[in-house]
Amino acid sequence: MEFHAYLIINVTLIISCFIMSLFFLFLPLPQAEGLRNYCVSLRFLALAYLSLSVLTVIDLLAGRNILSCPLNLIAISLQTIFFAFSLINLINRKFVHIGIVSMYIAPTVIFIVLFIFFAQQWGNPDFPGQANSIRNCNHPTLLLNMTFLLFCIIQLIYLSVLFILEARKYRLKLDNYFADTYQLKLRWVQYLFYGAVAFCLLVLVSLFFASVIFTLIVTLLNALFYIAFGLYYIQYPRTYSTIAPIFDTTSAVYGNEADTSRRTLSWQKLRCTIIADKYYLCPDINIEDMAQYLKIGRSTLSGYINREENMSFHAWINRLRIDEAKRLIITHPDYSIAQISDTIGFSEPSNFSRQFKNITHHSPLEWKQKQRRSNKE
Numbered sequence: 001m002e003f004h005a006y007l008i009i010n011v012t013l014i015i016s017c018f019i020m021s022l023f024f025l026f027l028p029l030p031q032a033e034g035l036r037n038y039c040v041s042l043r044f045l046a047l048a049y050l051s052l053s054v055l056t057v058i059d060l061l062a063g064r065n066i067l068s069c070p071l072n073l074i075a076i077s078l079q080t081i082f083f084a085f086s087l088i089n090l091i092n093r094k095f096v097h098i099g100i101v102s103m104y105i106a107p108t109v110i111f112i113v114l115f116i117f118f119a120q121q122w123g124n125p126d127f128p129g130q131a132n133s134i135r136n137c138n139h140p141t142l143l144l145n146m147t148f149l150l151f152c153i154i155q156l157i158y159l160s161v162l163f164i165l166e167a168r169k170y171r172l173k174l175d176n177y178f179a180d181t182y183q184l185k186l187r188w189v190q191y192l193f194y195g196a197v198a199f200c201l202l203v204l205v206s207l208f209f210a211s212v213i214f215t216l217i218v219t220l221l222n223a224l225f226y227i228a229f230g231l232y233y234i235q236y237p238r239t240y241s242t243i244a245p246i247f248d249t250t251s252a253v254y255g256n257e258a259d260t261s262r263r264t265l266s267w268q269k270l271r272c273t274i275i276a277d278k279y280y281l282c283p284d285i286n287i288e289d290m291a292q293y294l295k296i297g298r299s300t301l302s303g304y305i306n307r308e309e310n311m312s313f314h315a316w317i318n319r320l321r322i323d324e325a326k327r328l329i330i331t332h333p334d335y336s337i338a339q340i341s342d343t344i345g346f347s348e349p350s351n352f353s354r355q356f357k358n359i360t361h362h363s364p365l366e367w368k369q370k371q372r373r374s375n376k377e
Helices: 002-026 034-064 066-091 098-122 138-174 187-208 213-232 236-247 258-261 265-275 289-295 298-309 315-333 336-345 349-360 364-376
Strands: none
Touching: 002 034, 002 315, 034 066, 034 213, 034 236, 066 098, 066 138, 066 187, 098 138, 138 187, 138 315, 187 213, 187 298, 265 289, 265 298, 289 298, 298 315, 315 336, 315 349, 315 364, 336 349, 336 364, 349 364
């Protein structure tokens, strides 16, 4: 019964991964400069899904014997690389290229070659944690497997740190370009990455615990995760059209910025213009629009805000908006939260309430009630 369940789950995994790999290879995409790297990452994912499908077939044909250990290690290494770089590509499209991915795959290829040679020369004993493994602790093939296991763990940690650093850089770029970033943070990218890491860890744990039930659970979760991952990943082009400007490192110039810089622009004057005209209340405002309005370069404006206000564009605009919200709550007590949110430029009342609480440590309603009590006193 357990074998039949295991067989069904693995066959499902093989078929779904194979179909998804073909889908990634032939998925039609809009013609956009920034989506070229996304196309490359789809090819990486196609290789990841295809390699998992092939490794699962080999595992089934081997009958879940001692080949399971090296096959799992190879799968962990390849999936970590392909998933990490595919997801990093979404938040830093200039980071991923064939050369760097090939460099990371090389140790796995070397391990495969060495394993084949070692297994032919000395055989392939059970992995630690499995039966009769203690007496084989000095076996050359087992030592090779343990060495590559250590490499997989180090690789997993390194790529996790690399992803976290790139995710921080992406959020910083968002905050320095958009006023409203909540829908653009691509949290699903982080969830997918941490999910991939979790499954790699589960597979590592399964190497030491020869439990059929545990293996069934890991395999089932793995199959579901791969399907979910693919479905989320192919939706990225819809988001890219919005976030594409943050990847542009060139700063557009409006007017004659060379002459403007000679006049030594005063941030206080620019700030007064923004506040007096209440330009920060415009819905969907971004730093490019504001730079065009002020007739200065985007990088110049970003530098002013970062240096003089000591915060990102996103944080500064939201602080100005919340100050305006406070004024409206006092002067127009009949306004609803939705009305205030719409008036000060937020696309969603829930996001307005979230930003209001982040700055004041009170929800809009709590702050309003607090002001009423203060007035009565």
